[in-house]
Amino acid sequence: MTDWKLPWSASCLCGRVKMRITAAPLIAMACHCRGCQKLTSGPYSLTLMIPAPAFEVEGETEIGGLHREQSVHRFCAYCKNWLYTAGVAGGQFVNFRPTMLQDASWVVPYVESYVTEKLPDVVSGAKHSFDQFPPPEKYPELIEAYAREGARPG
Template sequence: MSDWKLPWSGACLCGRVQVHVTEAPVFASACHCRACQKLTGGAYSLTLMLPASGLSVEGETEIGGLHNPVPEHHFCPSCKTWLFTRGIADGQFVNLRPSLLDDGAWVRPYADTYVTERLSGAQSGARIGYPEFPPVEDYAELMSGYAREGVRPD
């Protein structure tokens, strides 16, 4: 845990919602699907997948985005910043937007997802790419690879 330099803190754009990370991420990815492009207003959505118990939130959030019960996209009700997504792998994980972190400049995705919908010229620096989401049977190896080779905070 020491090589991750935890805990981390962060906030939405207006600061009304604070996040605190106490457990190391298990995976980092960049999703290039059209929904993530529209939710972020960018070329892709950068994600740190954390154990659900490793994220605490201060402040109220609202469900937005696709308004699905699973996954739940949580936003700040004031500034509308997309904060995190709950409901990953039956609630075991949460996907945090690392741009919320006070220091998230170190984050680099290990894998790209939905490269079939990637905007031309959009490169994330990921080592691996998947046409859509990785098959469930690939996640153990992806998490293992990220544990060995994933970028850590400076």
């Protein structure tokens, strides 16, 4: 896809951690699980799944949230913003928090997960909903559809 207007710049609240994205996201998701609700202090976490080689970080980060090998939550060491989750799919992808972008006004989740834990009356705008995470065999189809139909910046 050439309509993504890359690269993108992002930073944490205090600006000490800067991020750069050089490839289009594979999918945008909202996770309604209780863990994400607690980590964000909101109704869900918003994620853009980015190929790991296309995600650059400058500045000091630390592990926060749940300390799991398969999903390592990285936070700014100073302001404690939740920036991204590393280790996704064996380290192939990073789940980036798009609210760190200079302009995140265009981001709309395409998929929402853990709707069984969704807070009452919360609407994410996602086109596809799953009781938990989508089954692994469903991701190729969802990624292909997002490449065609997903929201774009500007």
